[in-house]
Amino acid sequence: DQQVKQNSPSLSVQEGRISILNCDYTNSMFDYFLWYKKYPAEGPTFLISISSIKDKNEDGRFTVFLNKSAKHLSLHIVPSQPGDSAVYFCAASPGTYKYIFGTGTRLKVLA
């Protein structure tokens, strides 16, 4: 039973355009959400997070949107750059030690 789902295993976007990565969750107890970026043979790197009391958080080219009623999270990257090509994981926590990770979306930014 996957509580955090990333239904798109891969996404290709032209350089300079917007990348939108999506994540759905089922547990309404989740109150903290994160996005990580992972290059091959490296550990995930924390990108951006959002608390359930907010619906948007922005950091430079990265914006995370949270729609609690739809239990949906998205990451927008604008503009997309070739260096953004990586696997992106969303994760959620119910305010405890436990972070539930999605299966990842592989983003390819085409030059």
Place this chain on the structure above:
Amino acid sequence: DGGITQSPKYLFRKEGQNVTLSCEQNLNHDAMYWYRQDPGQGLRLIYYSQIVNDFQKGDIAEGYSVSREKKESFPLTVTSAQKNPTAFYLCASSRATGWQQPQHFGDGTRLSIL
């Protein structure tokens, strides 16, 4: 330069052997975690530790053991009881468990069975 160091990067195990994966952090973080990643799957929690000399089982602890004798170190032993140990293992740390603290990850150890 603060961070998390996992060693070795690649590890091979013979059938029936125990192997230990190292994880060291110099971030002064209280909490440390071990995850396993399999192809096409998300990260699954094996063990975590909130403070020295204390640790808790995660979702897939069977066949694994850990120790937390020092704040900066959290080694993971993959025992012979773990029937499917081939995977990518990630260690992480955070300032404290739970409330809105991102985890910082090492670069992982890939374990394979000979």
